Amino acid sequence: MRTGSDIIVVGAGIAGVMTALHLQRRGEQVTLIDRWEPGHSRAASTDYNRVIRSIHGRDDFYTLWARDSWNRWLELQAETGQQLIYQCGALILATEGHCHWEDDTADTFDRMGVPYYKFSPSDITARFPQFKVDDIAYGLFEPEAGMVMAHRGVRTALDLFLAAGGTLKRGRVTTDGEERPMLDGHPLEADVIVIATGPWMADMFPRTIKPIGTVVGVNVFYTSTPDGDDSFDQGPMPCWIDHGQGSFGLPSTEGSGVKAAVVIPSHIDIDDSERLVDQAMLSRTRSYIQRRFPGLVGERVVDSKFNQIILTPDTHFIVDWHPQHENVLFAGGCSGHLYKHGPVFGDFVAGVAVGDYGTADRFKIAGRRKLTPQESPSGR
Ligand SMILES: Cc1cc2nc3c(=O)[nH]c(=O)nc-3n(C[C@H](O)[C@H](O)[C@H](O)COP(=O)(O)OP(=O)(O)OC[C@H]3O[C@@H](n4cnc5c(N)ncnc54)[C@H](O)[C@@H]3O)c2cc1C
Numbered sequence: 040m041r042t043g044s045d046i047i048v049v050g051a052g053i054a055g056v057m058t059a060l061h062l063q064r065r066g067e068q069v070t071l072i073d074r075w076e077p078g079h080s081r082a083a084s085t086d087y088n089r090v091i092r093s094i095h096g097r098d099d100f101y102t103l104w105a106r107d108s109w110n111r112w113l114e115l116q117a118e119t120g121q122q123l124i125y126q127c128g129a130l131i132l133a134t135e136g137h138c139h140w141e142d143d144t145a146d147t148f149d150r151m152g153v154p155y156y157k158f159s160p161s162d163i164t165a166r167f168p169q170f171k172v173d174d175i176a177y178g179l180f181e182p183e184a185g186m187v188m189a190h191r192g193v194r195t196a197l198d199l200f201l202a203a204g205g206t207l208k209r210g211r212v213t214t215d216g217e218e219r220p221m222l223d224g225h226p227l228e229a230d231v232i233v234i235a236t237g238p239w240m241a242d243m244f245p246r247t248i249k250p251i252g253t254v255v256g257v258n259v260f261y262t263s264t265p266d267g268d269d270s271f272d273q274g275p276m277p278c279w280i281d282h283g284q285g286s287f288g289l290p291s292t293e294g295s296g297v298k299a300a301v302v303i304p305s306h307i308d309i310d311d312s313e314r315l316v317d318q319a320m321l322s323r324t325r326s327y328i329q330r331r332f333p334g335l336v337g338e339r340v341v342d343s344k345f346n347q348i349i350l351t352p353d354t355h356f357i358v359d360w361h362p363q364h365e366n367v368l369f370a371g372g373c374s375g376h377l378y379k380h381g382p383v384f385g386d387f388v389a390g391v392a393v394g395d396y397g398t399a400d401r402f403k404i405a406g407r408r409k410l411t412p413q414e415s416p417s418g419r
Pocket residue numbers: 049050051052053054055072073074075077078079081082083084085088089090091210211212213235236237238239240243257258259300346347348370371372373374375376377378379380
């Protein structure tokens with residue numbers, strides 16, 4: 040494709056803004072369309088922060104992408120002066136008897152030269168006394184990991200896109216019976232139309248995406264930190280993943296409170312549900328926090344968030360052309376781990392969109408199957 044093509048990107052979450060930015064910087068003429076203001080609180084890319092870590096079981100591909108993304112976030116931070124990442128490290132807790140995924144991650148790190156420490160429970164207690172780990176076999180600590188500031192990341196990429204000459208438009212793209220993208224009752228016209236509508240992709244494309252995309256709600260809670268105590272802030276405390284408890288979390292950052300989720304997927308209607316957390320999940324998360332972090336007993340929930348992810352059967356992203364419309368390219372399929380990869384994902388999608396290369400097999404729509412937790416890049 041020649042440079043200077045007209046390209047429409049639909050959806051301005053992290054997948055869309057990063058794709059739009061890379062396309063615009065390649066010299067294409069890009070219009071980015073969203074139903075709401077980019078960074079809005081219904082999108083999957085909302086909230087303060089997201090974990091960035093290379094921990095992906097036996098999967099080399101995402102391990103490399105995460106390492107590359109870390110550097111790209113650093114570059115964006117240097118370019119804009121915005122605080123986009125914090126290098127507080129990530130600790131993955133391997134539960135006694137269920138350590139396959141963590142063992143595989145350690146093998147991958149050894150093979151690929153990713154720095155990490157393998158900590159015994161007493162090492163963890165010495166290094167991170169915030170954690171109570173009597174049920175843990177060992178911990179893997181990845182020091183070159185941490186968090187990306189989510190809302191800020193979207194807004195920063197958007198600013199760069201606009202500064203590069205891109206156009207932002209407000210509008211709701213729909214599809215007709217043939218799954219052709221439409222705006223205001225007319226088919227969208229462009230050399231390429233990138234669909235990056237995150238969890239909304241499934242309902243917009245009921246034949247093509249819905250069969251491989253399940254949308255679920257996740258409840259997240261922020262807990263206050265003890266008065267006069269900074270040990271639960273990022274820096275002294277890392278992000279963590281606690282597979283045995285189906286949980287993950289992030290230390291308090293910029294005053295947010297300690298963020299934690301016990302991931303029990305719940306029903307959500309992405310257009311109609313009010314974004315109010317579930318009280319049952321509040322109790323579960325509170326008991327989890329109190330068990331794992333005795334220093335937070337008596338602390339209060341100070342903030343919360345209920346939003347959604349779209350899960351593919353194998354938790355691989357979707358980057359593929361529509362089977363009937365040769366200029367419509369899907370870019371998303373978050374599966375709970377797309378945010379951190381944003382800069383590399385956007386670059387990759389831009390290359391596919393302009394025909395520099397084809398997509399990766401793992402990102403194709405066809406041939407999806409559910410993976411075992413050991414095979415899965417996300418351990419799910
Ligand atoms: C609680 C939670 C925790 C997570 N933790 C992590 C983590 O620690 N690390 C990590 O890497 N990832 C994490 N993720 C996943 C990550 O946040 C998502 O993978 C990522 O944000 C998905 O971005 P997206 O651009 O595909 O979707 P979205 O951010 O949802 O963006 C889609 C955009 O499309 C727009 N849109 C939708 N329909 C239309 C339409 N018809 N017309 C026009 N515009 C439309 C929407 O308004 C929205 O702005 C987490 C997700 C959740 C919910």
